[in-house]
Amino acid sequence: IVNHAELDHAGAFKEVLRIAPNAEIICSDRGRDSLKGHFDFDRELTIVKTGDELNIGKRNLVFIEARMLHWPDNMMTYIKEDHILFSNDPFGQHLATSQRFVDELDEKFVMDHAARYYAQIVMPYSQLVLKKLEEVKSLNVPIDMICPAHGLIWRKNPEKILSAYERWAKGEAEDRAVIYFDTMWGSTDLMAREIAKGLTDSGVPVTVYNTRTSEWSLMARDLLLSKIVLVGSATLNMTMMPSVAGILAFFKSLRPPPKIASAFGSFGWGGGAVRDIISTLKEMKFNVIEPGLQFKWVPREDQLRECYEFGKQIAQKI
Numbered sequence: 001i002v003n004h005a006e007l008d009h010a011g012a013f014k015e016v017l018r019i020a021p022n023a024e025i026i027c028s029d030r031g032r033d034s035l036k037g038h039f040d041f042d043r044e045l046t047i048v049k050t051g052d053e054l055n056i057g058k059r060n061l062v063f064i065e066a067r068m069l070h071w072p073d074n075m076m077t078y079i080k081e082d083h084i085l086f087s088n089d090p091f092g093q094h095l096a097t098s099q100r101f102v103d104e105l106d107e108k109f110v111m112d113h114a115a116r117y118y119a120q121i122v123m124p125y126s127q128l129v130l131k132k133l134e135e136v137k138s139l140n141v142p143i144d145m146i147c148p149a150h151g152l153i154w155r156k157n158p159e160k161i162l163s164a165y166e167r168w169a170k171g172e173a174e175d176r177a178v179i180y181f182d183t184m185w186g187s188t189d190l191m192a193r194e195i196a197k198g199l200t201d202s203g204v205p206v207t208v209y210n211t212r213t214s215e216w217s218l219m220a221r222d223l224l225l226s227k228i229v230l231v232g233s234a235t236l237n238m239t240m241m242p243s244v245a246g247i248l249a250f251f252k253s254l255r256p257p258p259k260i261a262s263a264f265g266s267f268g269w270g271g272g273a274v275r276d277i278i279s280t281l282k283e284m285k286f287n288v289i290e291p292g293l294q295f296k297w298v299p300r301e302d303q304l305r306e307c308y309e310f311g312k313q314i315a316q317k318i
């Protein structure tokens with residue numbers, strides 16, 4: 001059963017065909033395209049769709065197509081007798097551990113990785129997640145265990161990850177802020193720190209990332225989980241710095257739910273970074289607080305106080 005043809009799942013497909021020359025190959029309709037597109041083989045495929053059942057002896061399998069979660073071919077397989085859902089990509093984590101089950105590790109740690117996974121892989125398809133969750137609920141079948149194709153197995157309380165997916169797909173974020181910035185000479189960094197102080201002094205926890213040195217999965221996770229998103233950049237060649245442009249392009253492609261957002265940064269003469277960040281945040285349909293905050297060259301003490309106040313004002317928007 002090929003639930004998904006991506007190479008991190010089905011990379012051994014040809015080897016399996018060699019070992020099992022008489023095996024029936026089962027995939028979704030869209031799986032035909034991705035399997036044929038990745039592997040050169042001349043074997044019949046059995047195409048299944050949502051609701052189709054297969055008896056394998058003592059057990060009966062039910063297939064549930066999960067198109068665009070996260071490729072067109074994605075499919076889940078449910079074992080009726082054991083109430084196990086092989087969910088494929090959804091509910092996974094990019095985690096390689098010697099433990100096999102979530103309950104053998106700190107659940108918060110696994111949930112954090114599940115959030116990173118959701119943010120980077122699943123977030124663009126949040127509307128489909130909500131539909132799929134409804135569809136699975138309407139099947140009215142018990143789910144005792146969820147075995148994703150990545151990371152650990154949800155053996156106890158699988159409803160925890162189901163409800164987390166529902167929250168994330170609905171765009172429910174936490175009362176916290178995230179600041180992303182890049183700088184050449186440190187002025188935008190100074191601004192970021194003062195804005196962060198203003199937020200924390202108002203009771204809003206904040207995470208600050210330098211976009212040039214931070215891990216993208218963490219930055220994406222906090223985009224998912226934060227109500228406030230602030231982006232800062234020094235002006236370089238009349239626009240934002242490349243690392244900020246890069247992360248914003250990635251974030252835009254993730255189609256996050258609306259956030260309270262604004263921009264800040266230092267410039268030398270004509271500026272441009274704050275203007276272009278604001279315009280990108282608007283394209284992302286964020287609730288943008290304009291005109292953002294920018295200072296020429298190195299911010300002075302009174303300007304840093306303005307940054308602090310800016311942080312405090314934005315904290316009130318939650």
Ligand SMILES: Cc1cc2nc3c(=O)[nH]c(=O)nc-3n(C[C@H](O)[C@H](O)[C@H](O)COP(=O)(O)O)c2cc1C
Pocket residue numbers: 182183184185186187188189233234235236237238239266267268269270271272296297298
């Ligand atoms: C290579 C380079 C290109 C720059 N291009 C611009 C520009 O096009 N427009 C502008 O207003 N400032 C420009 N600046 C000036 C910076 O924006 C200014 O030095 C700013 O204070 C840097 O902020 P930072 O300390 O956060 O890096 C440029 C600076 C450098 C080093």
